[in-house]
Amino acid sequence: AQSVTQPDIHITVSEGASLELRCNYSYGATPYLFWYVQSPGQGLQLLLKYFSGDTLVQGIKGFEAEFKRSQSSFNLRKPSVHWSDAAEYFCAVGARAAGNKLTFGGGTRVLVKP
Amino acid sequence: NAGVTQTPKFQVLKTGQSMTLQCAQDMNHNSMYWYRQDPGMGLRLIYYSASEGTTDKGEVPNGYNVSRLNKREFSLRLESAAPSQTSVYFCASSRLLEATNEKLFFGSGTQLSVL
Numbered sequence: 311a312q313s314v315t316q317p318d319i320h321i322t323v324s325e326g327a328s329l330e331l332r333c334n335y336s337y338g339a340t341p342y343l344f345w346y347v348q349s350p351g352q353g354l355q356l357l358l359k360y361f362s363g364d365t366l367v368q369g370i371k372g373f374e375a376e377f378k379r380s381q382s383s384f385n386l387r388k389p390s391v392h393w394s395d396a397a398e399y400f401c402a403v404g405a406r407a408a409g410n411k412l413t414f415g416g417g418t419r420v421l422v423k424p
Numbered sequence: 425n426a427g428v429t430q431t432p433k434f435q436v437l438k439t440g441q442s443m444t445l446q447c448a449q450d451m452n453h454n455s456m457y458w459y460r461q462d463p464g465m466g467l468r469l470i471y472y473s474a475s476e477g478t479t480d481k482g483e484v485p486n487g488y489n490v491s492r493l494n495k496r497e498f499s500l501r502l503e504s505a506a507p508s509q510t511s512v513y514f515c516a517s518s519r520l521l522e523a524t525n526e527k528l529f530f531g532s533g534t535q536l537s538v539l
Contacts, residue, residue, distance in 0.1 A: 344527070
């Protein structure tokens with residue numbers, strides 16, 4: 311069965327600093343990987359996704375993520391965070407063999423200091 | 425352009441009471457889903473409907489039932505609520521279940537407390 315681990319429950323970062331959120335997955339074949347963001351009181355919004363091809367994917371709001379098969383990782387990065395980036399971030403993995411249903415990680419809550 | 429609409433936004437139940445969470449999407453999507461979100465556990469799939477007329481169990485279906493009323497609407501019912509069902513519930517939809525290039529569109533959630 312597929313699984314996703316987000317090792318960091320909380321991250322605090324200063325505004326303007328860089329941000330990296332870790333995601334590790336477990337799946338035997340090539341997975342489909344997603345990052346979603348959840349602002350307070352809101353549903354989830356897709357930031358970016360990886361299916362194939364270039365392992366560095368660009369998303370909305372200045373985010374990018376890199377798929378590293380050898381490390382089973384799909385870390386999310388942003389060079390310079392804004393106060394509006396304070397939210398909870400979820401990594402998810404899907405696979406055609408699993409009916410394309412997504413498995414979500416536990417989430418990382420990002421706090422942004424002024 | 426409403427997207428995915430869930431009602432109610434908040435609900436408090438007593439143990440043993442029943443209720444139905446409503447979800448509707450206006451994007452002509454074929455697939456709809458119900459997730460629950462608990463701290464530190466991410467989102468877990470309760471039930472999903474790949475297309476109108478079909479429903480299937482997800483990861484945590486016990487204690488829940490669903491109805492795909494039509495293409496737009498997908499409801500979640502708790503027949504006899506338990507404190508373990510205290511959670512935030514999200515409905516989501518996608519154009520297709522089987523395609524590989526789909527993203528989920530989420531509603532804004534229902535916060536349910538069972539006392």
